[in-house]
Amino acid sequence: MNPLLAATATELAAKIAAREVSAVEVAQAHLDRIAEVDEKVHAFLHVDTDGALAQARRVDDGEISGPLAGVPLALKDVIVTKGVPTTAGSRILQGWVPPYDATIVERMRAAGIVVLGKTNMDEFAMGSSTEHSAFGPSRNPWDLTRTPGGSGGGSSAAVASYQAPIGIGTDTGGSIRQPAAVTGTVGAKPTYGGVSRYGLIAFSSSLDQAGPCARTVLDAALLHEVIGGHDPRDSTSIAAAVPPVVAAARQADVSGMRIGVVTQFKGDGYQPGVLARFDESVAILEKLGATVEEVSCPHFDYALPAYYLIAPSEASSNLARYDAMRYGLRVGDDGVASAEEVMAATRDAGFGAEVKRRIILGTYALSAGYYDAYYGQAQKVRTLISRDFASAFERVDVLVSPTTPTTAFTLGERVDDPMAMYLADLCTIPSNLYGGPALSLPCGLSDDGLPVGLQVMAPVQADERMYRVAAAVEAALGSDKLLEKAPPL
Amino acid sequence: MTIATPPYDDVLDRYDPVLGLETHVELGTVTKLFCGCSTVFGAEPNTQVCPVCLGLPGSLPVTNGTAIDYTVRIGLALHCRIAEWCRFARKNYFYPDMPKNYQVSQYDEPLCIDGYLDVDVDGDEFRIEIERVHLEEDTGKSMHVGGSTGRIHGATHSLVDYNRAGIPLVEIVTKPIAGTGHRAAAVAKAYVTELRDLLRGLGVSDVRMEQGSLRCDVNVSLMPKGATAYGTRSETKNVNSLRSVERAVRYEVERQGARLDGGERVVQETRHFHEDSGTTSPGRSKEEAQDYRYFPEPDLVPLAPAPDWVAQLEASLPEPPSVARRRFATEHGFSDLELTQMTNAGVVDLVRETIAAGAAPGKARGWWLGYLVGRANDAGVEAASLAITPAQIARVGALEDDGTLTNKLARQVVEAVLAGEGEPDAVIEAHGWKVAGEDELVAAVDAAIAASPDIAAKVRDGNQGALGPLVGAVMKATGGSADAKRARELLLERLAGG
Ligand SMILES: [Zn+2]
Numbered sequence: 013m014n015p016l017l018a019a020t021a022t023e024l025a026a027k028i029a030a031r032e033v034s035a036v037e038v039a040q041a042h043l044d045r046i047a048e049v050d051e052k053v054h055a056f057l058h059v060d061t062d063g064a065l066a067q068a069r070r071v072d073d074g075e076i077s078g079p080l081a082g083v084p085l086a087l088k089d090v091i092v093t094k095g096v097p098t099t100a101g102s103r104i105l106q107g108w109v110p111p112y113d114a115t116i117v118e119r120m121r122a123a124g125i126v127v128l129g130k131t132n133m134d135e136f137a138m139g140s141s142t143e144h145s146a147f148g149p150s151r152n153p154w155d156l157t158r159t160p161g162g163s164g165g166g167s168s169a170a171v172a173s174y175q176a177p178i179g180i181g182t183d184t185g186g187s188i189r190q191p192a193a194v195t196g197t198v199g200a201k202p203t204y205g206g207v208s209r210y211g212l213i214a215f216s217s218s219l220d221q222a223g224p225c226a227r228t229v230l231d232a233a234l235l236h237e238v239i240g241g242h243d244p245r246d247s248t249s250i251a252a253a254v255p256p257v258v259a260a261a262r263q264a265d266v267s268g269m270r271i272g273v274v275t276q277f278k279g280d281g282y283q284p285g286v287l288a289r290f291d292e293s294v295a296i297l298e299k300l301g302a303t304v305e306e307v308s309c310p311h312f313d314y315a316l317p318a319y320y321l322i323a324p325s326e327a328s329s330n331l332a333r334y335d336a337m338r339y340g341l342r343v344g345d346d347g348v349a350s351a352e353e354v355m356a357a358t359r360d361a362g363f364g365a366e367v368k369r370r371i372i373l374g375t376y377a378l379s380a381g382y383y384d385a386y387y388g389q390a391q392k393v394r395t396l397i398s399r400d401f402a403s404a405f406e407r408v409d410v411l412v413s414p415t416t417p418t419t420a421f422t423l424g425e426r427v428d429d430p431m432a433m434y435l436a437d438l439c440t441i442p443s444n445l446y447g448g449p450a451l452s453l454p455c456g457l458s459d460d461g462l463p464v465g466l467q468v469m470a471p472v473q474a475d476e477r478m479y480r481v482a483a484a485v486e487a488a489l490g491s492d493k494l495l496e497k498a499p500p501l
Numbered sequence: 502m503t504i505a506t507p508p509y510d511d512v513l514d515r516y517d518p519v520l521g522l523e524t525h526v527e528l529g530t531v532t533k534l535f536c537g538c539s540t541v542f543g544a545e546p547n548t549q550v551c552p553v554c555l556g557l558p559g560s561l562p563v564t565n566g567t568a569i570d571y572t573v574r575i576g577l578a579l580h581c582r583i584a585e586w587c588r589f590a591r592k593n594y595f596y597p598d599m600p601k602n603y604q605v606s607q608y609d610e611p612l613c614i615d616g617y618l619d620v621d622v623d624g625d626e627f628r629i630e631i632e633r634v635h636l637e638e639d640t641g642k643s644m645h646v647g648g649s650t651g652r653i654h655g656a657t658h659s660l661v662d663y664n665r666a667g668i669p670l671v672e673i674v675t676k677p678i679a680g681t682g683h684r685a686a687a688v689a690k691a692y693v694t695e696l697r698d699l700l701r702g703l704g705v706s707d708v709r710m711e712q713g714s715l716r717c718d719v720n721v722s723l724m725p726k727g728a729t730a731y732g733t734r735s736e737t738k739n740v741n742s743l744r745s746v747e748r749a750v751r752y753e754v755e756r757q758g759a760r761l762d763g764g765e766r767v768v769q770e771t772r773h774f775h776e777d778s779g780t781t782s783p784g785r786s787k788e789e790a791q792d793y794r795y796f797p798e799p800d801l802v803p804l805a806p807a808p809d810w811v812a813q814l815e816a817s818l819p820e821p822p823s824v825a826r827r828r829f830a831t832e833h834g835f836s837d838l839e840l841t842q843m844t845n846a847g848v849v850d851l852v853r854e855t856i857a858a859g860a861a862p863g864k865a866r867g868w869w870l871g872y873l874v875g876r877a878n879d880a881g882v883e884a885a886s887l888a889i890t891p892a893q894i895a896r897v898g899a900l901e902d903d904g905t906l907t908n909k910l911a912r913q914v915v916e917a918v919l920a921g922e923g924e925p926d927a928v929i930e931a932h933g934w935k936v937a938g939e940d941e942l943v944a945a946v947d948a949a950i951a952a953s954p955d956i957a958a959k960v961r962d963g964n965q966g967a968l969g970p971l972v973g974a975v976m977k978a979t980g981g982s983a984d985a986k987r988a989r990e991l992l993l994e995r996l997a998g999g
Pocket of ligand 1 (some may be wrong): 537550553
């Protein structure tokens with residue numbers, strides 16, 4: 013394998029800045045890698061060869077510099093890109109070419125990042141395996157019969173298979189962290205409002221958050237810093253500077269930190285190998301000078317049902333705009349059918365089963381007479397979960413847990429069993445409901461030889477804490493080298 | 502002579518009406534409610550749009566602070582309580598002119614709550630209680646093509662213009678208005694008129710009903726006289742002129758009265774108003790009502806108007822129109838009757854502006870009330886919509902006062918301005934209209950006397966009634982531009998002098 017592919021983003025940017033290698037060469041090496049292996053992995057839905065090379069040339073021409081200038085990136089297809097097709101993994105948006113760039117895309121372009129293309133995902137980010145993509149599933153580079161997780165399985169699979177050193181995912185209930193965990197990569201969900209949502213195709217507005225995917229904690233932090241910060245085009249964006257995540261990733265020191273182990277996230281349903289790696293990680297944190305205590309968050313038990321009321325409710329409204337009138341798919345427009353009939357036919361043909369299931373759930377939960385019992389009740393649970401976090405963070409600096417109860421499952425294993433699929437996000441959902449940041453990093457291999465993720469959760473706007481802890485664990489475990497154990501493609 | 506009792510009054514002899522008015526006001530902000538697009542009326546379809554107001558995937562709304570400012574001002578002027586904390590909500594329903602298939606509106610947390618507006622109907626004051634004032638985004642506009650009616654039935658296809666989508670719209674909802682008796686229609690019209698003047702005074706909207714920047718939904722129900730339980734109401738949508746508000750109430754009173762008399766029940770439904778016939782026809786039945794699935798808009802943060810900012814706005818409110826009108830009448834010496842006439846004709850502001858532009862109060866009032874209101878009625882528009890400005894009227898008045906124009910010429914000039922020929926001075930120049938000069942007049946007088954010695958002799962003999970043909974001759978000779986009064990004076994002078 014070309015050594016440019018194995019390099020971290022930090023290393024690539026340094027080589028490009030020192031003119032040891034050109035950004036075009038780096039981009040081309042990754043485009044070649046995509047051409048070589050993506051038939052097997054199916055991480056990408058669209059490769060933007062011309063756009064990538066043009067951006068790389070701008071870096072080589074000295075127009076742009078910076079800590080990630082010239083570094084290639086895999087972009088989840090839920091982020092809109094001007095002039096480049098954007099589908100959100102749905103047939104209903106097939107052929108749509110956005111007329112504008114998401115804020116984070118503008119920021120990445122300005123930072124000299126080279127977007128290679130758009131990556132696969134569960135339709136509208138609804139799923140945990142990419143099997144709900146309208147364009148076929150992505151595959152886990154560790155074992156091509158298994159899923160790379162979801163919804164952002166495409167970006168994580170691309171990063172894990174050396175098709176890109178970094179990627180962008182979006183996380184509504186774990187869609188960055190769970191794929192990171194099962195592919196042996198790093199994925200971070202920033203504090204809600206820490207990264208602009210302008211140009212992120214909404215699944216659930218109050219939960220969605222874009223964040224970095226990478227092979228090292230430092231690379232994730234560097235990307236986090238590029239995309240983060242206040243955006244006047246997003247009313248829910250926090251008007252504050254990005255937390256010092258890069259400095260924290262470099263600091264990589266946990267001495268004196270107080271670590272809380274969430275009582276609720278262990279026991280039945282957790283793979284023994286997952287729990288073993290988790291316990292070892294906790295022991296290492298103690299050895300590195302942190303104090304560890306168990307912290308009970310009793311309302312986390314209700315996070316999953318609350319999430320499956322709030323997210324579908326918002327989705328049922330957010331996805332109403334896909335009606336064939338202005339863009340995207342149009343079905344049944346025979347000159348006789350009414351607008352309502354064309355809308356219905358298009359939505360029937362354009363949305364997959366999981367999306368329809370959630371639209372129906374959400375429509376029901378918001379209906380007159382049911383609102384209080386479902387949506388209203390779920391909001392109360394959300395408040396209680398936030399209180400659990402708040403009281404936990406009075407005692408500890410961060411919380412830790414396994415990222416996901418099991419390692420990667422096989423394709424087809426859970427696709428017809430929604431409840432089993434939903435359980436993959438059991439440990440990740442609470443942070444979305446609370447709005448705080450959370451990160452997953454590899455912490456070894458389970459008994460089945462597949463990667464295990466360690467989740468670090470921090471208070472709202474204290475994103476730097478999770479990078480500090482993660483970088484310390486990474487250094488102690490050498491988990492940035494874990495991917496070298498994956499079988500070659 | 503006996504006059505048949507009109508059905509309206511006949512119905513209201515037996516039933517008590519209850520009204521409800523929901524008024525939508527397009528705010529006069531430069532940009533839309535949640536994006537930076539222009540709000541200017543009349544642009545080419547779909548030229549004032551962007552990813553946000555088209556609801557493109559990934560776009561997000563950002564609230565226009567001026568729209569909040571304007572809404573709070575309206576609330577304060579209507580004596581409402583301003584919410585200290587409230588949220589926008591999504592109102593979910595599918596319609597092609599709604600880009601997102603939900604409307605960002607306010608539901609159970611309006612910005613302004615519980616106010617009132619006092620209106621004057623022929624000297625009696627009615628207090629109209631306001632339930633709420635809230636802010637929402639307007640929808641686009643559908644045009645149904647290929648049918649005969651312009652409505653969706655029978656059309657072959659529809660076109661949608663999203664220029665209007667996202668324009669800030671304030672909805673002002675009254676509490677039920679009872680106790681108006683026979684004056685229901687007049688009260689409804691007076692309320693909308695007073696509200697329009699108040700909004701104009703606040704400078705928050707151009708309140709042009711014919712362009713749809715002020716639209717009214719009129720709810721009417723009847724209950725047997727003396728009853729306390731309200732009857733079933735109809736909601737007549739998009740009533741777009743003051744006169745139509747009055748007509749819609751009258752029509753609904755008559756229609757519902759006839760149904761109730763016949764033992765039928767009134768159906769709760771929305772109805773369309775037809776400007777041409779003054780009637781209403783059924784639209785969507787409310788009995789198969791939509792469930793809008795309101796929930797708090799997660800893309801926007803809650804609104805929390807700071808109490809001292811609200812207090813500042815309150816302190817800076819202009820005087821209410823009723824107070825301003827009274828002060829105006831006193832200042833310019835108008836009688837109560839004259840003020841009522843001007844108010845009813847909707848020309849108070851026009852007269853005020855004409856005076857401000859330099860016209861004498863009597864002259865300004867005379868032009869608007871005595872001439873232009875008639876012209877507006879002929880054209881079926883409001884006086885304010887006529888193609889002539891108070892400044893132009895003041896200029897014509899000044900030219901009349903200095904003798905440049907006769908009253909007859911002045912009317913010709915006004916007609917020419919109304920016809921779009923330009924400013925008064927340009928019109929006069931173009932037509933060569935002006936009062937004949939003194940020299941020209943003297944020459945014409947002498948010529949007329951010389952041409953008709955017989956008549957001149959009669960006048961010299963003291964028969965002033967014989968002067969008419971001489972005046973006529975002078976007017977003819979000057980092409981009608983002479984001041985007839987002055988011609989008469991000159992003729993008498995010359996004849997007396999011998
Ligand atoms: Zn716009």
